[in-house]
Amino acid sequence: xxxxxxxxxxxxxxxxxxxxxxxxxxxxxxxxxxxxxxxxxxxxxxxxxxxxxxxxxxxxxxxxxxxxxxxxxxxxxxxxxxxxxxxxxxxxxxxxxxxxxxxxxxxxxxxxxxxxxxxxxxxxxxxxxxxxxxxxxxxxxxxxxxxxxxxxxxxxxxxxxxxxxxxxxxxxxxxxxxxxxxxxxxxxxxxxxxxxxxxxxxxxxxxxxxxxxxxxxxxxxxxxxxxxxxxxxxxxxxxxxxxxxxxxxxxxxxxxxxxxxxxxxxxxxxxxxxxxxxxxxxxxxxxxxxxxxxxxxxxxxxxxxxxxxx
Numbered sequence: 001x002x003x004x005x006x007x008x009x010x011x012x013x014x015x016x017x018x019x020x021x022x023x024x025x026x027x028x029x030x031x032x033x034x035x036x037x038x039x040x041x042x043x044x045x046x047x048x049x050x051x052x053x054x055x056x057x058x059x060x061x062x063x064x065x066x067x068x069x070x071x072x073x074x075x076x077x078x079x080x081x082x083x084x085x086x087x088x089x090x091x092x093x094x095x096x097x098x099x100x101x102x103x104x105x106x107x108x109x110x111x112x113x114x115x116x117x118x119x120x121x122x123x124x125x126x127x128x129x130x131x132x133x134x135x136x137x138x139x140x141x142x143x144x145x146x147x148x149x150x151x152x153x154x155x156x157x158x159x160x161x162x163x164x165x166x167x168x169x170x171x172x173x174x175x176x177x178x179x180x181x182x183x184x185x186x187x188x189x190x191x192x193x194x195x196x197x198x199x200x201x202x203x204x205x206x207x208x209x210x211x212x213x214x215x216x217x218x219x220x221x222x223x224x225x226x227x228x229x230x231x232x233x234x235x236x237x238x239x240x241x242x243x244x245x246x247x248x249x250x251x252x253x254x255x256x257x258x259x260x261x262x263x264x265x266x267x268x269x270x271x272x273x274x275x276x277x278x279x280x281x282x283x284x285x286x287x288x289x290x291x292x293x294x295x296x297x298x299x300x301x302x303x304x305x306x307x308x309x310x
Contacts, residue, residue: 002036002041002046003156004043004046004047004050004150004153005029005032005036005046005050006156007150007153007154007155007156008032008050008053008056008153009025009028009029009032010153010154010156011056011153011154012024012025012028012056012059012060012063013025013028013060014154015056015057015060015061016060016063016064017064020063020064024063028059031053032049032050032053035049035052036049043150046150047149047150050150055148056153162225162226162302162305163224163225163226164220164223164224164225164226164230166221166224169217169220169221170217170221172213172217173213173214173217173218176210176213176214176217177210177213177214180206180209180210180213181210183206184203184206184207184210187199187203187206188203193254193255193257193258193261194253194254194255195252195253195254195255195256198251198252198253199253202248202251202253205244205248208240209240209241209244212236212237212240212241213237215233215237216233216234216237219233219234220234226299226302226303227303228303230299231299231300231302231303234296234299235296235299238292238295238296239292239296241288241292242288242289242292245285245288246285249281249284249285250281250285254277258277259273259274259277
């Protein structure tokens with residue numbers, strides 16, 4: 001069938017619950033086929049037929065049934081998925097930070113702080129997720145009434161697109177956010193052998209790094225495949241991490257007491273130890289540069305390979 005017809009059907013079905021998509025697609029395809037009647041039509045004729053059916057969002061709503069709502073029907077499935085995802089991520093992050101709370105405040109405050117953190121966090125998650133989807137729905141209320149063109153229809157998913165594992169992405173988000181927050185908290189409470197006068201100004205950039213890591217994970221979950229938006233966001237995060245790593249590793253973030261401590265417990269001089277640590281930092285920086293470059297090139301190659309086969 002015509003590519004515009006298929007894209008129109010896809011635009012309608014993607015707004016519906018998964019359980020309805022196949023049946024609606026079949027019904028809609030049959031209806032359009034009856035309207036076309038196997039006649040060779042120009043693009044303008046196809047456009048007229050599809051416009052008679054209405055805006056894809058409007059048609060999708062008619063299949064769902066129009067009801068009063070806070071969250072727009074076309075966004076409801078994504079809203080529930082987002083609530084579940086953010087809720088699970090927050091709970092796991094909160095629980096995995098228990099060892100840090102014990103280390104800093106002791107066991108007596110753990111239960112109280114954990115309950116307060118979970119209750120406040122889950123409430124904020126529900127509140128802001130709901131507000132966000134309500135805003136999205138409100139901004140899109142008049143979308144169906146506006147003129148639209150065939151080119152506005154979403155592209156059909158490519159069968160050879162590389163999928164991103166949802167489970168691995170969720171694990172990356174949980175591990176990245178948990179480890180990042182724990183590491184930052186350790187530094188704020190005086191990480192052994194860290195020069196806090198140097199490390200202190202870097203803390204805000206550590207927080208930004210954790211936030212970017214979280215955003216990349218969310219974008220991966222939204223798109224689910226290696227596509228241009230995912231690659232762009234991931235590239236920005238990796239370049240930021242590379243630049244941040246360069247300036248942090250080049251700084252004098254280690255307390256000089258570490259050189260004395262190692263020298264007192266070994267046969268090496270302070271100068272030798274300092275040179276060895278500096279060399280290790282340079283090697284680590286080279287590894288980060290090479291690893292980041294390879295990772296970025298690999299992502300772009302995945303997208304290029306998909307577009308070349310399409």
